[in-house]
Amino acid sequence: MIQFKNENPSVLLVEDDPEQRRLLEAGLDRHGHRVAAVRDARGAIARLTLESFDVVVSDLGLPGMRGDELLRHIRQINQAQPFVMLTGESDVATAVQAVRDGADEYLTKPATVSRVRESILTAINHRSEISQNERVVKYAHFGELRGFLTGVRSLVNSLEAKDEYTKNHSKKVAQIALMMARSLPGISHRQIREIRIGAWLHDIGKIAIPLTILHKDGPLDPEEWEVVKQHTVQGAKIVEPLAKKYPEIQRIVRHEHERWDGKGYPDGIKGNDIPLGSRLIMIADTYDAICSTRPYRKALPKEAALEVIREGAGTQFDPNLVPIFEETYESFPHPE
Numbered sequence: 639m640i641q642f643k644n645e646n647p648s649v650l651l652v653e654d655d656p657e658q659r660r661l662l663e664a665g666l667d668r669h670g671h672r673v674a675a676v677r678d679a680r681g682a683i684a685r686l687t688l689e690s691f692d693v694v695v696s697d698l699g700l701p702g703m704r705g706d707e708l709l710r711h712i713r714q715i716n717q718a719q720p721f722v723m724l725t726g727e728s729d730v731a732t733a734v735q736a737v738r739d740g741a742d743e744y745l746t747k748p749a750t751v752s753r754v755r756e757s758i759l760t761a762i763n764h765r766s767e768i769s770q771n772e773r774v775v776k777y778a779h780f781g782e783l784r785g786f787l788t789g790v791r792s793l794v795n796s797l798e799a800k801d802e803y804t805k806n807h808s809k810k811v812a813q814i815a816l817m818m819a820r821s822l823p824g825i826s827h828r829q830i831r832e833i834r835i836g837a838w839l840h841d842i843g844k845i846a847i848p849l850t851i852l853h854k855d856g857p858l859d860p861e862e863w864e865v866v867k868q869h870t871v872q873g874a875k876i877v878e879p880l881a882k883k884y885p886e887i888q889r890i891v892r893h894e895h896e897r898w899d900g901k902g903y904p905d906g907i908k909g910n911d912i913p914l915g916s917r918l919i920m921i922a923d924t925y926d927a928i929c930s931t932r933p934y935r936k937a938l939p940k941e942a943a944l945e946v947i948r949e950g951a952g953t954q955f956d957p958n959l960v961p962i963f964e965e966t967y968e969s970f971p972h973p974e
């Protein structure tokens with residue numbers, strides 16, 4: 639059962655295939671949605687100048703102006719418009735691009751009415767998060783670090799609230815990274831502060847990843863995996879307002895999945911080129927993941943985390959930080 643917060647959202651459906659258009663229009667109408675169905679982008683733009691819709695559901699391969707061009711046109715005028723892209727089987731790569739360009743969801747055709755309704759719900763939720771996010775970023779241009787962080791805190795909370803298994807994850811990772819950082823000789827107050835904020839915001843870019851991908855039950859296909867990896871780049875974008883005063887925070891967020899041996903992402907940098915904060919997060923994140931219950935397994939003891947981290951010294955993890963982890967890990971809180 640799909641439950642919308644208020645009444646069923648109104649839908650502008652843009653589909654040139656008459657059969658698919660009729661099927662979706664009738665199906666959505668039966669579920670109580672107000673639906674306007676048009677066959678091309680021109681028709682959609684004309685409707686949108688007359689009235690507003692809670693969501694636009696559009697085919698990508700439209701004749702004339704394509705669905706992605708329509709999306710760009712809408713985004714220029716209305717950043718807050720939830721948008722679901724329908725695609726043919728073969729253009730998933732284009733669809734991934736569409737998501738990066740600002741679509742909230744995409745669906746492969748032929749789409750059933752219930753799949754479309756699920757996507758509408760996800761798109762509306764996703765867009766409201768993005769809008770909230772943009773407000774935070776705008777606000778931060780005027781405010782100080784504290785103002786920015788207050789706004790971003792609500793984003794971290796909303797990110798983690800969606801998944802009970804990652805609740806407090808960012809806070810715990812920050813705590814552990816900090817405990818390790820504090821025992822490093824010669825570390826400055828400023829570095830400690832940057833590591834604390836960077837660790838706390840490390841996964842913030844996930845807010846820009848479609849929920850259908852982030853919470854997918856089965857394994858991710860290569861295109862979806864590419865989208866997930868983008869959370870590092872997206873995260874760096876979100877903290878951009880801090881970059882002038884605290885460039886290190888932005889670097890920490892961007893590089894939190896880089897590996898010591900250069901096989902990480904997004905840039906494949908290695909060794910000491912990776913910011914210290916990111917190298918600490920890599921260890922802290924692994925520790926917290928192993929010691930937390932996941933949908934597919936129970937929490938493991940601290941010793942299991944120690945073994946994995948020892949084994950990864952010099953490949954995944956900074957070999958100079960692993961001994962620091964070994965010295966301090968006994969005092970880490972066990973997440974469970």
Ligand SMILES: [Fe+2]
Pocket residue numbers: 840841869894895
């Ligand atoms: Fe991450």
